[in-house]
Amino acid sequence: MNSLAARRRHPAAIALLLLLGLLVTGAVYSALAPQRVQAAAAADAGQDAAQGKKLFQANCATCHGLNATGTEDGPSLVGVGAASVDFQMGTGRMPMAAPGVQAPRSDKIKFSNEQIAQIGAYVATLGPGPSVPDSKYTDGTSGDAGRGGEIFRVNCAMCHNAAGAGGALTRGKYAPTLQGVKGKHIYEAMETGPQSMPVFNDSNLDPQAKADVITYLKSMEREGNPGGYKLGGLGPVPEGLFAWTIGLAVMVGAAVWLGQKGA
Amino acid sequence: MTTHTSYPQSADALRASDRTARPGATAGQRKLGGVAGWVDDRTGAGKGVGYLMKKVFPDHWSFMLGEVAMYSMIICLLTGVFLTFWFVPSLGHTVYDGSYAPLKGVGMSEAYASTLNISFDIRGGLLIRQIHHWAALMFVVSLSVHMMRVFFTGAFRKPRELNWVIGSVLALLAAVEGFAGYSLPDDLLSGTGIRAMNGFMQSAPVIGSYLTYAVFGGAFPGEAIIPRLYSAHVLLIPAILIGLFTAHIVLVAVQKHTQFPGPGRTNDNVVGYPVMPVYAAKAGGFFFIVFGILALMGALFQINAIWAYGPYDPSPVTAGSQPDWYMWFTDGALRLLPGWLEFETFGFTWSMNIFPGSLLLLPLVYVLLAIYPFVEAWATGDKREHHLLDRPRNNPTRTAIGAAAIAAYTVLALACTNDIIAIKLHMSINDITIALRILLFVLPPIVFWVTKRICLALQAYDRDTVLHGRESGRLVRTAEGRFFEAHEPLDEYTRWKLVQQEIPQPLELESGVDANGVRSPKGKHAALRSRLSNFYYRDRVDAVTPSELEAAHHDGHGHEAIEPHDAPASVGTSAHATEDDMRS
Missing domain, CATH: 1.10.760 (Cytochrome Bc1 Complex; Chain D, domain 2)
Structure with a gap:
């Protein structure tokens, strides 16, 4: 004990203490975090739909209306089914970044699979519609x-x-x-x-x-x-374009090169 | 060489000297020797070959564009022969059982199945198919650019009008040959093309339905069309192409190649190297360069992925249906034509919404091309031969006509790609179509005007450079404190290129009556001819004459002089414009 106390001012002590603190924090977090995920996954469909409704009202209601019955800016979602939600949100089309003729596909998916499933569960409660396929x-x-x-x-x-x-x-x-x-x-x-x-x-x-x-x-x-x-x-369009640009440029380049060569 | 052997003088020996040549030393052997002599003895080809081998050609990269076309065509012939070994020109039904998995078990024509077979199961087949297709595209690209070069340099003038006409026919045939070729595989895209062609033919007024029945053997593209297109593609059109192309080349040899103006180059000579050995090596090497480039394109870039389109079936149509690029302009015209142009009279439907774009435009464009040299010659009133090329700026109206024609052609071609433009640039296809309709009428006149102005400005610049020398970039300060940039006179080789041109005068309007007041038969067209000539040559910048040059040299002496000169005497003359600019 005495020897440990004597080394408390060792230059490495502070680093060791920090490392210990981080280890403990990490261990406690990893022990607790999965439990939270399990809790969410275990939630029943009713809770999913309730959670989905909250997400919907926070993120989608501006255009689709508070009860998803549609506004001037977005259609009613009654009866579109969970499959619709999964398609529109899972391909990054919804929520739309800007008004346009068509919602473009985007690689930036703004919600997790779980959140999309929750919103899908909510929309499915609005009326019968197609569900996510097998x-x-x-x-x-x-x-x-x-x-x-x-x-x-x-x-x-x-x-x-x-x-x-x-x-x-x-x-x-x-x-x-x-x-x-x-x-x-x-x-x-x-x-x-x-x-x-x-x-x-x-x-x-x-x-x-x-x-x-x-x-x-x-x-x-x-x-x-x-x-x-x-x-x-x-x-044929990109093929023709390629022939007229790269193809022609290489041919002319070869001709210019050869034309410059004397006898 | 005759060899005399000396024998003792006897009666027999007297006969010996009668043999002036040994059996081997014939005329051909004496002249050429070896194999060439043997051939010459039997064909008399030595003279012709010798003529060709000594032929002199001028050197310029733009003269090789036609060569690119020629080699691409030869490569098409070579690779095409390979493809005929396996292609089955038949619409007989078969079920695919080759190695391309997504089409396994699909019913299709033998033509399509054999094309898939060439692509996936014949060793090197896909490579050869792709080289064939790229070579076909590059054939038409390079012959088009070659035509532009001939047009803009005025190489079509007398005596080469006929060769220009042959070239125009070759260009048209190349497009038709290409259409026949890409229609053969019977995939969904090419089948759609044939179906469209079927509709186009039906749109011909009165004869449409008869024409369609004759070509397709029925009201719809049935089983007859692929074998017929095959005969046209591998036999009929190539034979005409090769015949005309040979005539094209022979005429080039007979009429001599044109050359760009330059020191020592006149209308009566050709400055360059002879075929043997220089051009034989250069052109032979260039063939392999072109072959290499086309092989690389075929190896690296996928073209006409027929397996992705699937077999042809009359019910489906694919988005992005376009022909190969040389047919774009007709398809584009079709897309721009408004639908309300169709009407009915006397029980006939006049499909003016289809006919002008799809059927009329193609031959019309090539006819306009072919007759151009005669129109220009008539307007110029020039009956002399021209072997020296024009620099494009020195005939501003012709250059502007060419540029405007290219602009119109490009608008039509782009109209054919309107859906691809729409999807790639995120634009509305409706707006693109409307914009192109307007551009078709607005753009060519604008391009005409701008090109003509640019040409005239360049001529004026040339004139200025000849008269005042080139800007040396050297600033000179006079004792008074004035600055000017010293101009250096051009050396006479450079100057020659800028002063050699001959700018035609507009033709005067003939009165239309002869000296006795009788209407001359020529008078009828005289006014039109005079108007056309004015259109061509009214706006002009004349070439600098020797006397003008002499005068400018005396007048512009001050530029090179360090000492201040008599300012009032020179201010205001054009020769000192630069100096005035520097002062202000």
């Missing part, structure tokens, strides 16, 4: 790619492009690219028909048909671009 339809391997491709070309390609690269609609609206979109979100989009998109409900395209479409899109992604850099994948 992952067995959305993992991109459970369908028939060939059949999915046929369904895709007949129903989707006229707006989203045959390769899913996206296309223009009227007045600045557009069908976004489907490359790099999660299978779950593609399914939800078909089911809920967000923005300008028509609804493909289960009597129109059954869940297996939707799974086929997702499988087709995902298998195209898996195949990659066997021909090299895809130049945006938008067909």
